[in-house]
Amino acid sequence: MPTHFATTQWTLIHEAARGGDTAAVAALGALFETYWPPLYRYVRRQGHSAADTEDLVQGFFAHLLRLDGLRLADPDRGRFRAFLLGSLKHYLANQWHREHRLKRGGHDLVLSLDWQNAETGLGLDPADSASGPDALFDREWALALLEKVLADLAASEGDLDFARWKPFLSVGSERLPYAAIAAEFHLTEGAARVAVHRLRKRYRQRLRDEIARTLADPRLVEEELRSLFTALSE
Amino acid sequence: MNHPASSSVPCPECGKPLPIATAGQPRPVCPACLLAQALVSGTAFDPAATPSSATANPPPPPPTPEQIADKFPQFEILACLGRGGMGVVYKARQKSLNRLVALKILAPERERDARFAERFAREAELLAKLSHPHIVTIHDFGETAGLFYIVMEFVDGVNLRDLIREGKLEARQALAIVPPICEALQYAHEKGVVHRDIKPENLLLDREGRVKIADFGIAALVGTGDGAGERAGTPPYMAPEQGDARREVDHRADIYALGVVLYEMLTGERPAKDLVAPSRKVQIDVRLDEIVLRALEKSPSLRYQTAGEFRTQVEATLTAPPVNPPDRADRAPSSAAASRTPPPPAPALIKSTAARVAWAAPATAAGTRAESAPLITPSVGSVVLHTYGLIVRSGAETREVPLAALTACGEALPPAWASPARHRYVGVEFTDPATGQRQRLVFQPGTPLFILPGTTAPRAAEWLAALRAAHQAATGRELPVWPAPWVFPLRGAPRLLPFILFATLSCLLVLLLFTHGTLGLAEIALLVFLNPLTFALACVGGLLAFRARCLRHRSPEAPLPPDGRELPNVRSKVAAPAFAMAVVGGMDLLGAVIGLLAFGLMAFGLIPPIPGGVGTEGLSDVPLLVSLPTRVMTAAIFGWMLLWMGTCVFVLVSALRMQRLRSRGGAIASAVILMVQGSVGFAFANGPTPWVTVGWSVIELGAGIWALVVLLRRDVRGAFKKAPQVPGA
Structure with a gap:
């Protein structure tokens, strides 16, 4: 929708941060809820224990929520993803000096983060550990994004039905077995084509909307999509 | 949550390990492929959502559903479906009937235009009369708070543009879409309504896969009616005559636009300026080339003249077995295996x-x-x-x-x-x-x-x-x-036989005239009876051959390949002078035949000789030396008449061949012959009716000059060179 043009969430945060707006805090919280697992695992891979990592990520988040971090000069602040990783690195580097000044859990906004779940991903990618932690971060970011998009889509489509249709989202349209789909869903072939197309269209729109949420400029959606795809296919 | 827990099962698309299936997800989905699918067709995806940097001035956003809701109390405005050149479309629920409708608000900038209001009412009334299963029905129209709107049937589906964006369509599917569109177009054209803006965006497919044409006549409606606006349309789908204010636009513009759509469905691209036959771009039945190229003819008179004709051709191709190299025809391009293997060369x-x-x-x-x-x-x-x-x-x-x-x-x-x-x-x-x-x-x-x-x-x-x-x-x-x-045992064409006979007899007659100096019974029989008979036979044979040729060229089987697309244009330029030359040549021939007959009859004494004429007196008694000048004169005049007859035949045949863009040299020679004949006749006009001779000479001269001027044109010269290489042209 054209309304994205001026108000992506990330732009909103940027603009609002200058005035310490509460809307920015809420917007940031919404983004963070989706995208913290890659951060968690990134910190874990740095060799911190699970408990320390929880503290560090919470601390980092608290730091961001106070909007201090948003004022940091960042060459790549157009993307929330790059900004988050850059800030996190910065934060980790400084945490020695900050640790004793942090009040753990002392902030008033508590996010419901499922730490246990973020932990499960860690041991499961031994083959990928050869690639650098930054690449892994991007990869996990892409997965978190997809997961959010699919979950949203499932919620709006009706869960049961969507689980059956979902596999067709990842198949090239020219290779889709329309005849088989038609048979499975008791549709005509033309109707199957239309149905799949519509689902894919909604999926793409959601994916793009979601990516646009994390960018300062929605024109970069295509580029971001490409870099996420590269991260996943490495 | 699904995290990259790799299983040993590879993704059928990219081959990378799939995430492990969990209880909630019976079929794991490869994340890389998921993103890839968003990428594939994403570039052209909803340009409004991702405005490119090139669009410096994005159009003002359409009014949101909330903004227009109070103007339409009878509707519940649900969502904005999109905007086009003609206005903005909303999905709405008509409260009174509790049905979904599409509400189109036309040209908001026309709010206070009285002339537009009048035309809108007139046109909309006509459009509302269109009732066809493949045309989006118009429920209502009107004006409220200065906004002109049309209430249409809501088609729950996608438009053809979305399907094309996913890549080209399979030929069979693309063709299946065409007949219902043609049927609807034919219906509307018969009612005098031209769509003027056929494009994939306006061709909708509902959930059952049925096709419906949207926005019938809206282009004409929104146009101003006084020049540029009248030509409203979408440039890539506009027929050439739509871009030319001096030319009449009729229903054949829709046929052109549908040709562009078909081309795009088959190849995934719009036709370029230099039109390339679809079969050279993708592997399809070569007969489709003919259908597409015919619809895309620049001149409306060369296109299908009715949508019904278009439909018949497409349906014939759908039902007939494909004309393809046999080893390639049976490969279904839809199967996964086929798309992996590199396609064989087209x-x-x-x-x-x-x-x-x-x-x-x-x-x-x-x-x-x-x-x-x-x-x-x-x-x-x-x-x-x-x-x-x-x-x-x-x-x-x-x-x-x-x-x-x-x-x-x-x-x-x-x-x-x-x-x-x-x-x-x-x-x-x-x-x-x-x-x-x-x-x-x-x-x-x-x-x-x-x-x-x-x-x-x-x-x-x-x-x-x-x-x-x-x-x-x-x-x-x-x-x-x-x-x-x-x-090989060639048999000469039997049609040539009368010609050969005629030429032989004529030579014999010249010889006899010279040796005898006069005509005996045998010669007269030859001259008056046999020779014209062979000549008539030759003419009938020639006419039959010409007729057979014409019939063949009119038959729909004769394909017009892409190289020959400009030939019909040249042929239409050449047709008139060629026809003139044929008429003049034919009249001359008739004159020559009458002259010869008269010569024979005079010799026979049935009609009185022209005073001062030659060769009519018996010369057998006169010594050879004395009679020699007369004999030579008589034979020469007779020979000259035969020769003239020959040139007349030559002019006639050349003119007929010129019309088919064959033998440019012969045509030029004929034009020169006509000019010479005309000049000679003009200079030496005498006899009982000199004005007839002068008049005819002027006609001969004119026809010759006209033909020559046309033949010397560069494009005509090129067409003559190309025509023999183009079968069927």
């Missing part, structure tokens, strides 16, 4: 020519005389060499000979008595795929009236070389060549 045209063609009975032994075989008569047709085979048309028959079926080739030669100039033909021996029998094909490239000796051999050699190269490329084997030219 069939390409190597060489084509108009030709005299003959099918010979199974040959005895290569290189030997086949005297016992029945005589064969070549007929005019065409030979097209594709990368997969030969398509040979002779008369009304069209046959395909796959390259793989060829067994030998070489020069072919008619017997000396039939062709004293020893003209060379191209000979091909092949195993008929249908019957398994060996057969031969002979053809002579080009169909000129007269061929100089020695010019046919190089052309035959050229064709043989091309044929052997194509065969080598297609099969990997070398095609053997006959050691010596095959003398």
Whole structure:
């Protein structure tokens, strides 16, 4: 929708941060809820224990929520993803000096983060550990994004039905077995084509909307999509 | 949550390990492929959502549903479906009937335009009368708070643009969409409504896969009616005449636009300025080329004249077996396996020519005389060499000979008595795929009236070389060549016989006139009876041949390949002077025949001789030396009349051939002959009715000059060169 043009969430945060707006805090919280697992695992891979990592990520988040971090000069602040990783690195580097000044859990906004779940991903990618932690971060970011998009889509489509249709989202349209789909869903072939197309269209729109949420400029959606795809296919 | 827990199961799309399936997800989905699918067609995805940096001034956003809700209390505005050049469309619920409708608000900037209001009412009324299963129904229209709106049937589906964006459609699916559209267009055209803006965005497919045309006549409605706006449309889909304010736009503009849509469905691209036949871009039935290119003709008169005609052609292609190289036709492009393997090279045209063609009975032994075989008569047709085979048309028959079926080739030669100039033909021996029998094909490239000796051999050699190269490329084997030219049993065309007879008799008469100095009973019989009879026979034969040729050219089977697309335009330019020349030539011929008859009758004494005329007195008693001048004069005048008759025939035939873009040299010669005849007649006008002679001379002169001027044009010259290479043109 054209309304994205001026108000992506990330732009909103940027603009609002200058005035310490509460809307920015809420917007940031919404983004963070989706995208913290890659951060968690990134910190874990740095060799911190699970408990320390929880503290560090919470601390980092608290730091961001106070909007201090948003004022940091960042060459790549157009993307929330790059900004988050850059800030996190910065934060980790400084945490020695900050640790004793942090009040753990002392902030008033508590996010419901499922730490246990973020932990499960860690041991499961031994083959990928050869690639650098930054690449892994991007990869996990892409997965978190997809997961959010699919979950949203499932919620709006009706869960049961969507689980059956979902596999067709990842198949090239020219290779889709329309005849088989038609048979499975008791549709005509033309109707199957239309149905799949519509689902894919909604999926793409959601994916793009979601990516646009994390960018300062929605024109970069295509580029971001490409870099996420590269991260996943490495 | 699904995290990259790799399983041993590879993704069928990219081959990377899939995430492990969990209880909630019976079928794991490969994340990389998921993103890839968003990328594939994403570039063109909803330009409004991702405005490119090129659009400096994005259009003002359409009013949101909330903004217009209070203007339409009778509707519940649900969502904005999109905007086009013609306005903004909302999905709405009509409260009174509790049905979903599409609400289109036209041209918001026209709010206060009284003339527009009047036209809107008139047009909308007409549009609302369209009731067809493949046309989006108009429920209501009107104006509220200065906004003109149309309430339409809500089609729950997608538009064709979305489907094309996913990549080109399979030919069968693309073709299946066309007939219902044609049906709807035909219906509307009969009611006098032209769509003017047929494009994929306006062709909707509902959830059952049914096609519906949206926005009928809206383009005309939104146009201003006074110039540029009247031409409203979408440029890539606009017929050439829509861009030209001086030209009339009619229903054939819709046929053009549908041609563009079909082209786009088949190839995934819009036709470029230099139109390339779809079969050269993608692997499809070559007959589709003809359909698409015909619809895309620049001149409306060359397109399908009705949507119904378009539909018939498409349906014929849908039901008929595909004309494709047999080893490729059975590969279904939809199957996953086929799309992985690299597609075989598209069939390409190597060489084509108009030709005299003959099918010979199974040959005895290569290189030997086949005297016992029945005589064969070549007929005019065409030979097209594709990368997969030969398509040979002779008369009304069209046959395909796959390259793989060829067994030998070489020069072919008619017997000396039939062709004293020893003209060379191209000979091909092949195993008929249908019957398994060996057969031969002979053809002579080009169909000129007269061929100089020695010019046919190089052309035959050229064709043989091309044929052997194509065969080598297609099969990997070398095609053997006959050691010596095959003398095939050519039978001269029987139509030539009266001409030969006529020429022989005429020579005989000149000779007799000279030796006898006068005409006896035998000569008179020859002159008055036999000679005109042979002449009449020759004329009838010629007319029959011409008629057969015309019929063949009108038959829908004669394809017009892309190279020949401009030929009809040139032909229409040439037609009028050619016709004039034919008429003048024909009248001259008639005059010559009457003159000859009169000459005979005068000699017979049935009509009085013209005073001062020659050769009418008996000279047998006069000594040869004394009578010699008279004899020479008489023979010369008679010879001259015969010669004149010959030139008249030549002019007539050349004019008819000129109309078909053949023998430019002959046509120029004819034009010059007419000019000379006209000048001579003009200069020496005498006799009882000099003004008739002068008038006729002026007509002759004019026809000659006109034809010459047209023939000297550059494009006409090019077309004459190209025409023989374009079969069917």
